[in-house]
Amino acid sequence: MNNLVAIQGIKGSFHYIVAQHYDASMGVLECLTFDTLVDSLLNGKTDTAVMAIENSIAGSIIPNYALIDTHNLHIKGEYYLDIQHNLMALSGQSIEDIKEVHSHPMALLQCKQFFKDYPHIKLVEAKDTADVAKLISDEQLKGIAAIASKSAAEIFGLSLLAESIQTIKHNETRFVIVKKQKDENHKDSIDKASLKFELSSKRGSLATVLNVMSDCKLNLTKIQSLPIIETPWKYSFFVDVTFEGYEHFEKAKSILQLMAENFKVLGEYKNARL
Known part of the structure; x- marks a missing residue:
């Protein structure tokens, strides 16, 4: 196993700062684009990468959701960074x-x-x-x-x-730590998950899924739709949920696997927002 974490940008970038918080003992592999960053995971140059996924002002970085999904990467953690320009x-x-x-x-x-x-x-x-x-x-x-x-x-x-010249002083970016291989996290330390699924355009299909999450005591913290390129006017949904007990998530997962099309768990990890 190599001792590198891939970042978008170079030393001194915000990705670099997050990588230092994640593990300061690891070296960084500098990548100019997120595509290059993902390639470094796929070809084994590194087994860990840091990716920005959303900003409190600008919203979701949608192409990065697609990269994680398309290449079957696994989210193993998250980090919120206060962005000071x-x-x-x-x-x-x-x-x-x-x-x-x-x-x-x-x-x-x-x-x-x-x-x-x-x-x-x-x-x-x-x-x-x-x-x-x-x-x-x-x-x-x-x-x-x-x-x-x-x-x-x-x-x-x-x-x-x-210093601190950004217009909105409280400006946070959420980063995810991604890997090619899935880590076996301890269930007692997991209280957040990222999911992806597709739904038919049948009336109430999304509401039904959201009701299942609510009934299973999951708290929806993020929902993002993304068009399915091969099927016009059909959408994938990327969802983040938090929960107090892993058993609640397991129950919801077993139901959603039956209800939703192409259901996938993108990652199970510790909520960094506590």
Whole structure:
């Protein structure tokens, strides 16, 4: 078994911070895209990966649900990270010296209000937050700033021009820890599960499933629909549930396997939201 965890982005990215919280002793395999990250699991370069799955402002990262489902990956845990966006550049510059700010489109969007006070600054989209910080450091680019984590500023030796510049101060992203192989978690430590199923368009079919969950004492914390590409106007449902006793989940699972089409458990793990 290798001692690497795959992350989207590079050291200093938000995925990197989550990987450090997960297990600081593990090295990281940097992947520029989520497709590359999944490939690293499938081809055995690593057996663990960190994937962002939803944001408290922007909502679900739908392509990542599809990647987990399509490649039969298993969710073994979750982590909620408070996202703090910081403006950084080479030292010796003020914000008035900055002509361009480069960052991931999501980061730019979440900090849009801040830049209304600086109309001279051009906002430029990039693939990754930390990658811009590295580029500024490597090439000693003056007049260009990055929006990234404090960790990125420390790693690449940049100075902070402004801290916590996101418009909505409480901004969380939920990440999942995924593996190719299913871990056997201890049932007494499991109180959350991620499920996927399909339903016919028959009236009341979704309501019936939700009633089963309620009757079995499951608490629905997330529901996300995704179109089934091969079958127009038919949908898969991705659902997260929490429960106090694993026996309640087992009961619901046995009923839902009979009721819903292509029922699948994507992961059983510990609720990180407690």
